[in-house]
Amino acid sequence: MLEIKNLSVSYGAISALHGISLEVKKGDIVTLIGGNGAGKTTTLRTISGLVRPRSGEIIYEGQNITRTPPHKIVAAGLAHVPEGRMVFANLTVAENLAMGAYLRTDKEEIARELDYVYSIFPRLKERIKQQAGTMSGGEQQMLAIGRALMSKPKFLMLDEPSLGIAPLLVKTIFEKIVEINRKHGITILLVEQNANLALEISKYGYVLETGKIILQNDSKSLRQDPKVKSAYLGG
Amino acid sequence: MEWFFQQLINGLALGAIYALIALGYTMVYGVLRFINFAHSDVLMLGAFAAYFVTPAIWKIFPAQSITGALLITLVTALLCAGMGILIELLAYRPLRKRPKLTVLITAIGVSLFIEFTCQHKAVFGSKTRPFPQLLPMHDFHIGNLLVNSNDIVVLGVTVVLLVALWFIVQKTKIGTAMRAVSFNMQAASLMGINVNRIVSFTFGLGSALAGIAGILYSMKAPGIEPLMGIQPGLRAFIAAVLGGIGNLPGAALGGIVIGIVETYAGGIAGVSNYRDGIAFAMLIGILIFRPAGLLGKTTIEKV
Ligand SMILES: Nc1ncnc2c1ncn2[C@@H]1O[C@H](COP(=O)(O)OP(=O)(O)O)[C@@H](O)[C@H]1O
Ligand SMILES: [Mg+2]
Numbered sequence: 001m002l003e004i005k006n007l008s009v010s011y012g013a014i015s016a017l018h019g020i021s022l023e024v025k026k027g028d029i030v031t032l033i034g035g036n037g038a039g040k041t042t043t044l045r046t047i048s049g050l051v052r053p054r055s056g057e058i059i060y061e062g063q064n065i066t067r068t069p070p071h072k073i074v075a076a077g078l079a080h081v082p083e084g085r086m087v088f089a090n091l092t093v094a095e096n097l098a099m100g101a102y103l104r105t106d107k108e109e110i111a112r113e114l115d116y117v118y119s120i121f122p123r124l125k126e127r128i129k130q131q132a133g134t135m136s137g138g139e140q141q142m143l144a145i146g147r148a149l150m151s152k153p154k155f156l157m158l159d160e161p162s163l164g165i166a167p168l169l170v171k172t173i174f175e176k177i178v179e180i181n182r183k184h185g186i187t188i189l190l191v192e193q194n195a196n197l198a199l200e201i202s203k204y205g206y207v208l209e210t211g212k213i214i215l216q217n218d219s220k221s222l223r224q225d226p227k228v229k230s231a232y233l234g235g
Numbered sequence: 236m237e238w239f240f241q242q243l244i245n246g247l248a249l250g251a252i253y254a255l256i257a258l259g260y261t262m263v264y265g266v267l268r269f270i271n272f273a274h275s276d277v278l279m280l281g282a283f284a285a286y287f288v289t290p291a292i293w294k295i296f297p298a299q300s301i302t303g304a305l306l307i308t309l310v311t312a313l314l315c316a317g318m319g320i321l322i323e324l325l326a327y328r329p330l331r332k333r334p335k336l337t338v339l340i341t342a343i344g345v346s347l348f349i350e351f352t353c354q355h356k357a358v359f360g361s362k363t364r365p366f367p368q369l370l371p372m373h374d375f376h377i378g379n380l381l382v383n384s385n386d387i388v389v390l391g392v393t394v395v396l397l398v399a400l401w402f403i404v405q406k407t408k409i410g411t412a413m414r415a416v417s418f419n420m421q422a423a424s425l426m427g428i429n430v431n432r433i434v435s436f437t438f439g440l441g442s443a444l445a446g447i448a449g450i451l452y453s454m455k456a457p458g459i460e461p462l463m464g465i466q467p468g469l470r471a472f473i474a475a476v477l478g479g480i481g482n483l484p485g486a487a488l489g490g491i492v493i494g495i496v497e498t499y500a501g502g503i504a505g506v507s508n509y510r511d512g513i514a515f516a517m518l519i520g521i522l523i524f525r526p527a528g529l530l531g532k533t534t535i536e537k538v
Contacts, residue, residue, distance in 0.1 A: 050421055074427035086422035088415045098408070099415050103427035151427060 001026040001187050007056030009046050016042040018211045029181050029188040031198040033232055034208035040191040041083050044157045048080040049073045075103055079153035083160050085144040089133025093124055096132050096143055100150025117146040120176055138169030157189045174201055195232035199223045237379050242502050248386040250494020251393035255448035256471030257486035259441030265417040265481040266437050269335050272342040273322055274445055275468020276349040277315050281446030282459040283359055285311045289367045304369040311450055312443040319442025320435045353461035363458035389451045397487055413437055473518045479531020488529060
């Protein structure tokens, strides 16, 4: 469904990705793990068009989207839940969700999508009129995911959904990610520093280190890999 | 007492105009985080647009008719919206990713460019021209107060525009998108929002308000000339900062406050020459004691 070939990205003189290649098959959850500064966020930001690559290609469902602007990438069915959530703190929960559906015009379909998001995250429904900035980190993460789902994506990218969230909520959110994938058939590319959780729910995994893919395998095998164990799974 | 109410009416009318201009400064700041110094020149261009459009429209509709005045206002607003969009497209968009100081200096350059181009004799020339009386003028006596119909028009138009703007920004999809872009441009683009289009819309909206403010200001001014935007522009800029830059109700409130203060100060012998000094003193006071402005939220500067 998504294929990245030889992608290189730099910020000015700093090189962040050195020719990475990866593939995400339709219907799967694929994870990209790696330490701080490995280039995970850069990978997702380049896919969604926020960052321009220096070289390489991004192919989504047969289309080359390497230099497509972000708003057109959303239109093609990719949604990106960015690192740090980036909910619109100055907007209400309802307005945030409405912005997620910005490109859609069919009111009935949007209402159906809204019900679907509320069924996944009932807590959002209780907070419809609340300013998003006043919610807890976990609630904001739910909102960020819900907002991305409002665009009715076929492909969802999540950047560290566990970051800065109470452990109990992390479990809930990961269950919901699995549900979104299984029940609704949305393909997922999950970026995480919490490798344990990410490898548990994913089918296939890539390990990124200083801008290079150093390992890739199905998630089960990666969990047994001694190198992954010592570096990312805490022994 | 009489004097007090008389000045209050005058001050409100003047403040309403400043409010309309201040909204444009604050809206652009809200989405792009810089002060569009050329905004005051759009006001001037609005005054000239109305000046040139009026005779043509009065050929179709009776002179000084309400329909005619509305049509003149509409055409002016549209021309100014186009002008604002064009300024952003040509001057500011290519610099979107540059340091804000670069854009700020460019804005000053654009402002000077428009002012001096318009002063050239092949364009408007530098002499002051009389602005046409768009509506018949009456004086009303309410008790001992004298109220001019122009002031009522100014206040009425401003109230209508403020309500319309509030509705657009708070209740429509494009207004919500404006607020989203203002909060976080990249997150907004991840929603499928075409940020450039929202920026254009913001410039168009602010410039339309400036154009209408140009008409209202000219109704009260002795005449129009290419540098006429500088003074109201400066005061509206102070108003926008006073109210809390980026904050729409703040800009409206700041405009009214500055208008009223200016009018009272202007009415006191010996003080009237210090009107601008007083406005700046208020601005400095606010910046010291309430840096975010009257209605702005105090936030830590994001790095
Ligand atoms: N906006 C930026 N400007 C300059 N360097 C950046 C920027 N964003 C990230 N980097 C650098 O790129 C590298 C990869 O960062 P990032 O993609 O955020 O990693 P990760 O998400 O895996 O922590 C790091 O060395 C980081 O310092
Ligand atoms: Mg990251």
